[in-house]
Amino acid sequence: MTRGPQRIVCLTEEPTEALYALGEQHRIVGISGFTVRPAIARKEKPKVSAFTSAKIGEILKLRPDFVIGFSDIQADIAAELIRHGVEVWISNHRSVDEILDYIRRLGALVGAADKANAYADELQRGLAVIEREAATLPRRPKVYFEEWDEPLITGIRWVAELVRIAGGDDIFPERAAESLAKQRILEDGSEVVRRAPDIVLGSWCGKKFRPDRVASRPGWAAIPAVRDGELHEIKSPLILQPGPAALTEGVAEIARIIRAWAAKR
Known part of the structure; x- marks a missing residue:
């Protein structure tokens, strides 16, 4: 007997990626237009939503028996x-x-x-391996993660935690603890200068990170990361979705950058 919903619409990428990983993609009838993982989903499934908006009529035509979304931003x-x-x-x-x-x-x-528990256990083991490797670093870098540039928005909680697992320390842990993006807006960019990060990671949701623009901000030349050329992009699909990508390729990329930084010292 078949169990569970049979016609699922995913309003964000992470349930799509997770359901494909579990071999349950046949249940998905509609996805977010921002979905890039797995790549096959874009070819197989109709795109019916953005992040803050959705084609309600198109979703209803798909006759979903379950719709999955994320956060207060999709409340409407x-x-x-x-x-x-x-x-x-x-x-x-x-x-x-x-x-x-x-x-x-x-x-x-x-x-x-059962499949989901096994998959989550596998992801957890992968994180433990990265954390053990990070524990061997001679020094932990201070890391500033920038989610957006106008206004400046610092990293969300899972990003700060992945930075720590990868061997660094997020310079705005008090902001990361806040659940809403508006609470992570930096009113004063000079606060980054004061906290002197060794590495800047940029993931401007939906647009290319521009290290040159970051380096040219008033006063930012004094930041160790700017001085040493440690301004790196993490592609937003790898880190800004609270799903499998962040716990695999996203954290691995952060760990690679931190290891390279440590090797120079």
Whole structure:
């Protein structure tokens, strides 16, 4: 007997990536237009949403029995679908542990709990390997993660945690603990100068990171990362989605940058 929802619309990338990883992609009937992982999803599935907006009519035509979204930012989309009688799950996971738990819950919801638990365990083991390697570094760099440049927005909680796992220390841990993006806006860019990061990681959601623009900000020439040319882009699909990508390729890329920084010292 087949269990769980059979016609799922994913409003963000991470449930799509997770369901493909679990071999449950046949349940997906619609995805976010921002989905890039796995690449085959863009070819196979109709794109029916952005992040803050969605084609409600197109979603309803797909006759979904379950819609999965993420965060307060998609509350209006969820409310409209609920008014049309659609069952909606809006997750709000913000930490590494919550991402792992999200994968377990998603698996349980589609009747694939055993596969999801095994997959989450595998992801956790991968993180443990990176953390053990990072423990051998002679020194931990201070890291500034920039999610957006106008205004400056610092890294979200799972990013700060992945930086720590990879061997660095996020310079704005108090901001990372905040759940809303508006609480991570830096009113004063000179605060980055004062905290003197050794490495700057940029992931400007949806547009290319420009190290030259960062380096030319008033006063930023004094930052060790700028002085030493340690301004690096992490592609947003690898780190800004609270799903499998961040826990695999995203954290691996951060660890690679930190190891290269340490090797020079």
